Amino acid sequence: MKYFIAIIKPFKLDDVRNALTEIGVEGLTASEVRGFGRQRGQTEIYRGAEYSVSFVPKLKIEIAVPDEMQEAVHEALLQSASTGQIGDGKIFVLDLHSATRIRTGETENNAL
């Protein structure tokens, strides 16, 4: 099993969700996060004073999928989260050791 962590632009969440459900992903977790990468931060101006905001708001989505879906999920994320502009985010993939559905006790691929 694979565990995806993707950092995306907040307004891309619906596109990403649609793309993932289309290829059969049955759940994801999204959280509001702040961070910086090559985009650094952004500048806001209030009453003539510049404020550099060094942590930019992003969304972090997490998805657990069976091994065979890795390529498809990767491709769907890449397509749906991209604007081509700086600050589009990143995709990380981790090996997942175990998964359990709490209600039924089902494990591994059955729990995903």
Add this chain to the structure above:
Amino acid sequence: MICFSNFFNFTKNFLIIVVFSIFSYPAFADINNGDTAWVLTSTALVLFMTLPGLALFYAGLVNSKNVVSVLMQHFALACMVSVIWVILGYSLAFSEGNEWIGGFSNIFMNAIDVNSPSGSIPESLFATFQMTFAIITPALMIGAFVERIKFSAMLIFLSMWLLVVYVPVTHWVWGGGILSSWGTMDFAGGIVVHATAGTAALVTALTLGKRRGFPKSITPPHSPILTMIGASMLWIGWFGFNAGSALGANGGAGMAMLVTHISAATASLVWMFIEWRRFGKPSLIGIVTGMVAGLATVTPASGYIGVPGGLVLGFFGGLFCYLAVDYIRGKLQIDDSLDVFAVHGVGGILGTLLVAFLATSTFSGLGLAEGQTAVSQFFVQLKAVVLTVAWTSIFTYLILKITSFIVPLRVDEQEEIEGLDLRSHGEKGYHSD
């Protein structure tokens, strides 16, 4: 506040009095119902400017960890000023005294009963209307010391300030004191409210020192939304402030309302266009700041000018206050955190000086007092400003020093980092669940 006595109104009122006297209605004979209704309304509007108008305006401009403290400062201050005003403030400002201060004859407002008149309205109403001015003036100064002042120090400092600065200056201008004997024109408080609060704000910011990390790592306004809501309440409330200062339901009040509105709108646009041109984007915080600048600038002139005067004051108010913000916080790096002096001080003083010209018939104004020319009136205004700024600076500084012997003026560093909300008040403005 200095009413233009309208001859026709006077005659009409006189006739009403005569008629009512015939029908033996003596107790309320000189009270005009229309005037009373309007000033009752205005009094509510001016309180609304502070609670919650100004409180929200300032609260939106600070960090989210200090939002409760700002709201709390306004609320507590409003309550405290009210009590001091009733006990001592009103008497010292408005009862018979000398050129510099009123007397003790109205202490605890003991000379006011339900039938006492003040002009054509009940004195109880006049005293309450004035109370709302006494509340907002020190409240304006909160913008200078947000995010670092110790709550107890603020209460002590502003209580003394009310009695030593606000009350005497009010007496000078509206209570028959020295500035009124000079013929100073200040319709609704360019000197009494904005010059005093603005000057004191600057002195307080310098005495208290900068916020930690100013100007490099100060966080941006946490909620332009609250600021816009508060600013809009200020605009509406200002109708009570300026048009209410006519102390009657008459043409003077109507014209004051019109020019007040025009000045606010013009200054808002000026501020918006300057920022648009300079930074490429018109900002919400910018346009509402321009609005406050326009309102502060028109305040001293609002009962003396016509529509052209309102446009001129709006234009120059927006422009000069914008430049002042840039200069004081940008260049001089004085942490008058929410630009109280740059907006209220500069605006109020500018309007006080320009009214000498804009009140003339050249600008469709209502005219100057007999024997005054625009230039001679200008020097009267200038002298009044100099006296007020000097008095305010000296006594604000002394009061701050006295306060600092009683309690520290600032919170400790740890509290400033963690935020005043949790450490000073045990509350948070926002909960994530």
